[in-house]
Amino acid sequence: MTHDLIHLSAADLASKLASREVSSVEVTKAHLDRIAGVDGDVHAFLHVSENALAAAAAIDERRAAGETLGELAGVPIAIKDVLCTLDMPSTSGSKILEGWVPPYDATVVAKLRAADLVPLGKTNMDEFAMGSSTEYSAYGPTRNPWDLDRIPGGSGGGSAAAVAAFEAPLALGSDTGGSIRQPGAVTGTVGVKPTYGSVSRYGAIALASSLDQVGPVSRTVLDSALLHDVIKGHDRRDSTSLTDDWPSFAAAARAGLAPDALKGVKVGIVRELNGEGFQQGVKARFAEAVATLQAAGAEIVEVSAPSFEYAISAYYLILPAEASSNLAKFDSVRFGLRVTPEGGGTVEDVMAATREQGFGPEVKRRIILGTYALSAGYYDAYYGSAQKVRTLVQRDFSRLFDEVDVLISPSAPTTAFPIGEKVDDPLAMYLNDLTTIPANLAGIPGLTLPMGLAAEDGLPTGLQLMAPAREDARLYTYGAALEQLFEASWGHSLISQAPHLEYSEQTAATEGVV
Structure with missing residues (x-):
């Protein structure tokens, strides 16, 4: 039963739960057992909830009582782990927030609870969402379930790996420059970056406020759509x-x-x-995707965005400019880690010692770069010029969407690369987000x-679809159509071909997940 439950989509699980064919306690326990059995290898989770089974039992009781759920x-x-949770630590993958439990839920987390989903735990990530491989986590890297020697993408590699490893049917991620879509591409999962402002950022620990967006991670397009329906909507606490x-x-x-969903598109x-x-393998799969679209009646147009x-x-x-401002709050005074130099010191001394010990090398690199870009003598030359390019990017998209309904590209230029291959080469790491940043x-x-x-290499590749602002529904319609066509041509879903990590349910139970 456990094996069957963890491999079901969220939509199928919801159907079985609604008909009371299975209970939420059974479904939740199956996934907790899976986490206990394989996460020692994958390291997708930083914290597993102690309240999950109790929350599931409460939902089962309410369903039995006839409540509308x-x-x-x-x-x-x-x-x-970038999202605040009042019953679990929220560290954003950083030592400077180790063990910190927020006094409130992020709006999206509150919406999950209100919609009766069961939080399993917090997933690993690059520190403060700075990275493309989840190797910059202060708590060690997450590994790709397709090949444990390779990265699961970043910064949200933990969420993508948890879904790909069947440790969770759904996950929440955040996407600042591709941190939902790039991990999705290299783990064979579905990920969506919603229109900016359509999902609340209140309670999401900020990296770059004008870029960050919370979104769904799943194994099917429909599952992402169902989760997006839960978290969407206005929040007066988010300006x-x-x-x-x-x-x-x-x-x-x-x-x-x-x-005929794609006919004439x-x-x-x-x-x-x-x-x-x-990578050649990425280009080959992309060419096949284009051919699939053409065969389905779509009109293909090559366009340019200089x-x-x-x-x-x-x-x-x-991003570094906004990060240097957002991370100034981690000052050792208000919350989080506090390191006092030997012999004491001033507030400035304590702040310096805390930030030196609490921040990792990539965070320090981006703070320094961002502070420099915002400095009086260089603001116009760097930050100001970058904002002008941003305007040009927006204008190019506007022009292109006057010509076409949707844009496509590979979601990442390569498949998952080996752990350690690029961690000491920041520029090579940054290029992993080439297709998602615009x-x-x-x-x-x-x-x-x-x-x-x-x-x-036999590793997953991803297709990216982009639509005009506020037209997220297009992505789900065309994405579901393509997913159906791809799976029909393969004879199976891609994720079903992922290597199945071995584990013992009996061992999992004896390790404390019951």
Whole structure:
């Protein structure tokens, strides 16, 4: 039973729970057993909830009493450690917040609880979401379930790996420059960066406030849509939150299952996001995806966005600048780690010692870069110029969406690379977000779904779809249509081909997960 439950989609679990074929306690226990059995190898979780089974039991009692529950009621979910949770530590992958338990839930976490999902725990991530491989976590790297010697992407590698390893059917991530979509590509999962402002950022530990966006991680397009429906909507506590009335994204995904869902759709291939420097296996799978779209009746148009050539440079000036400001709050005075120098010292001495010990090398690198870019003598030359490029990126997207309905590209230029290969080469690491960064600069939505395995290494590749701001529903309709076509051609879902990590349910129970 456990094996069967952990391999079901969130939608299928929800159906079985609603019909009372299984209980939330059974489903939650199956996933907790899975975590206990395999997470010693994967290291997707930083903290496993002690309240999960009690929360599941309470949902089962309410269902038995005839209460009306949410569509995903009783389904377990993992939560990226960048999100505040009042009953679990929230460290953002950093030693400077080790053991810190917030006094409140992030809005999206509160919405999960209100919709009767069951939080399983907090997932590993690059420190303060700075990274593309989850190797910059202060608590050690997460490993890719497809190959434990390779990275699961970043910064949200923990959430993607948890879903790919069947430790959770759903997860929440955050995407600043691709931290949902790039991990999705290299782990064979589905990830969505919603329109900026459509999902509350209140309670998300900020990296770059004009770029960060919380979004869903899952194994199917429909599951992401169902989770997106839970977390979307206006939040008065988030000053950037949109007041739109959003459509049902689950309904949009189901509409994509119609036979002619892609007929007549204009699809733009962005020349600057597919070419030199891309792994051959990624390019081959992308060409096949384009052919699939054409066969389904879509019109393929090659388009160009010249500003995208400068997007990654602009991003790595804007992000560090905003990060240096946001991370100033970690000063040893208000909360978190406090390191007092030997013999004492001033507040400035304590702050310096705390930040030296509490921040990792990548965080320090970006704070220094960002502070420099914002300094009086260099603001216009660096930060100001980067914002001008951002405007050009936004204008290019606006122009392209006058021509096409949706844009596509590979979600990442390569498959998962070996752990340690790029950790000491920041510039090589930054290039992993080449295809995902433009969407964050423009605030538009993006979705990644599996498009097959690369021939040279047998590892997953991802297809990215991008739509105009506020048109997230398009991504779910076209994404679900493509997912159906891909799986029909393969004869199975891609994730079903992932290596199954061995574990003993009896061993898991004796290790304390019961």
